[in-house]
Amino acid sequence: MILSIESSCDDSSLALTRLADCKLLFHTKLSQDSHHSPFGGVVPEIASRLHAENLPLLLSKLTDFLRTLTPSAPLSPLKAIVIANRPGLSVTLSEGMCMANALALSLNLPLICLNHLKGHIYSLFIDTPHAHISGGLGVLLVSGGHTQILHMRDYEHITLVAQSLDDSFGESFDKVAKMLSLGYPGGPIVESYAAKHSGALLPMPIPLLRDKRLSFSFSGLKNAVRLEILKAQGITENGAQSIVEGGALEELRAQICASFQEAACAHILNKLRIYFERYGAHFTHFGVVGGASANAFLRAKIESLCHEFDKRLILAPLEFCADNAAMIGRLACEAYARRDFSPLNDTISPKSLAEDFLRDCGVGI
Incomplete structure (x- = not known):
């Protein structure tokens, strides 16, 4: 299984997805809405601080779940660590990236860095092993x-x-x-x-x-x-x-x-x-x-x-419309199958990269 992390804006989320059939095994999320509501929008500095507090709490819950599967070595079933490192708020992406790097390094696991927007597309396929639609x-x-x-x-x-x-x-x-x-x-x-x-x-x-x-x-x-x-x-x-x-x-x-x-x-x-x-x-x-x-x-x-x-x-199911780690995990199943791994790094981007999406809108769409 793979552990995915989402921290692109104001939602802290972790998930576990089984690689064999893309089954979502565990998903947890903490919203920051009540903290930002007085300001009428997301305050990046507050969001960053809350991610620093919330992500370890979510990791503890995830570890407790894994302990029910493998009590002696709860993290041993993991095959990769996944992080959405673009696009988003730089100060919040950094919090997720710090956790992803630390986990990948300490567990000697491959790191997969993915585009958050592509994750939204794959929210349509959570718990579904086949994401390819032949007719487009x-x-x-x-x-x-x-x-x-x-x-x-x-x-x-x-x-x-x-x-x-x-x-x-x-x-x-x-x-x-x-x-x-x-x-x-x-x-x-x-x-x-x-x-x-x-x-x-x-x-x-x-x-x-x-x-x-x-x-x-x-x-x-x-x-x-x-x-x-x-x-x-x-x-x-x-x-x-x-x-x-x-x-x-x-x-x-x-x-x-x-x-x-x-x-x-x-x-x-x-x-x-x-x-x-x-x-x-x-x-x-x-x-x-x-x-x-x-x-x-x-x-x-x-x-x-x-x-x-x-x-x-x-x-997408209503619970997976907003930012969540489950959609990142589902996207990562495709990346893992292609061995689309990333080197340990702290690279984040507030915007999508040029190579993330094709730009040809002609007949060959």
Whole structure:
């Protein structure tokens, strides 16, 4: 079995995966949401310190599990140590890398360094020994740091088709929640407020609506939310206090959240429609991954689109949408089979490396 470590942002996670059949044997995770919520987003220094505290605690739990299998030598079944060393926050990636190096060196095991985003793709295949989809797999990755369309033929052929020009889908939810003083993480909070609203929506721009490029952008939509909030504050300053106090304030928040979510998801769907029309002949399945893929409104819209284009939709289990070590372990099964080992090092990267994804978006996608 292999031990995988995830510390790319604000979730500390360890997992054990059996190499023979890619079965997830053990998974543990500690979230930092309550620590970052007062600040409306992740504070890197706090995240780094908490990883330093949490990772040893998780390793102790993992060792206790292994002790039930091999009491005298609990770590002896391990065949490799796996770490997601890119992309992410440098100060948090470093914490995971320190643990990975220490374990690999002390146990004399190979080290496998992997791309965290590829791990999200493999969240679709946790507990599944066969990850290859012969007809091709299109993927939407939506998280706090990334919004991408990826195309996968197999482990070695993953093409980056489109990505955001500025904010990510998940980041925009966090920032809208912060502007409305709703807390962090913003994704589930904004979604829950949006579900409360059933009336008229505020006019929100759908980004890049007439632009046929496969790119995403959320900064303009985020600014439109800011302007709506300023408009409400302006009314308050003119004396109409009831509009943004008490129940009216909650109604306004719900209306803004619903309007924003509708426009953000419409933007995603518009770009996916272009991708389906342009490259639909090259894939039979479509997956949605990443922390923000837990959004039920977005999932329902994409399900309808897949039905329209006769594509089979596959989704990661909700517990494995956000960052986790289980998906890194599943990806590592493929790397281990290819002996794709890494030298002991402290190399981390806040961005994906150029060689991580293919860039050819032509017919040979």
